[in-house]
Amino acid sequence: MKSTASPGRFTRLLTSALMGFLVAGAVAETVPAGAAGADPGIPVVANSGSAESGAASDPIAGGTGSASSGSGSGSASGSASGSASLPLASPRAMMALAFARSQAGKPYQWGATGPNSYDCSGLVQWAYRWVGIFLPRTTWQQARAGSAVPLSAIQPGDVVVLNADGSHEGIYVGDGAVLNAYDYGVGVVYTPLSRFKIYAIRRFF
Numbered sequence: 001m002k003s004t005a006s007p008g009r010f011t012r013l014l015t016s017a018l019m020g021f022l023v024a025g026a027v028a029e030t031v032p033a034g035a036a037g038a039d040p041g042i043p044v045v046a047n048s049g050s051a052e053s054g055a056a057s058d059p060i061a062g063g064t065g066s067a068s069s070g071s072g073s074g075s076a077s078g079s080a081s082g083s084a085s086l087p088l089a090s091p092r093a094m095m096a097l098a099f100a101r102s103q104a105g106k107p108y109q110w111g112a113t114g115p116n117s118y119d120c121s122g123l124v125q126w127a128y129r130w131v132g133i134f135l136p137r138t139t140w141q142q143a144r145a146g147s148a149v150p151l152s153a154i155q156p157g158d159v160v161v162l163n164a165d166g167s168h169e170g171i172y173v174g175d176g177a178v179l180n181a182y183d184y185g186v187g188v189v190y191t192p193l194s195r196f197k198i199y200a201i202r203r204f205f
Contacts, residue, residue, distance in 0.1 A: 093157030
């Protein structure tokens with residue numbers, strides 16, 4: 001007797017296959033640090049700098065930081081925890097990275113959240129929203145959300161908050177590079193992580 005899969009089961013199988021494709025693409029297309037031209041037409045920025053200006057004390061240490069572009073809404077799932085309980089990577093975060101990659105080359109604009117231009121936290125928020133994770137708006141807020149990750153356990157898709165004051169951020173792509181909305185005239189590019197001081201690394205599931 002011939003059996004057929006129910007429409008619900010078919011939808012689940014199709015969704016699983018699509019997720020696997022996106023995750024595989026995010027992993028396979030990592031950019032080596034300093035490897036200019038890994039994506040045709042997209043430069044790799046080698047100098048350090050902050051794409052979002054503004055002073056802030058360390059919110060992780062208990063101080064308060066002023067948001068450089070408005071107050072955020074929504075909340076991120078998960079709470080800070082040690083790396084011992086963290087899985088190797090977050091599948092949804094790797095999917096968010098794949099979405100962020102699709103925006104490479106778009107212009108930087110302070111306060112912009114896409115889809116035509118971005119600031120650094122706007123790009124991260126936009127990419128994660130596509131996979132159902134609603135992050136706070138600013139770098140300092142995102143630095144306190146999700147799960148804490150040590151540099152030794154960093155994985156593609158992790159959010160890396162950068163600079164001594166936590167004023168910039170990007171999504172780790174692997175091989176020592178981050179995808180970030182860098183600054184005016186540069187836009188969304190890959191940058192070696194070694195060019196920045198790391199303020200926090202956060203993982204979202």
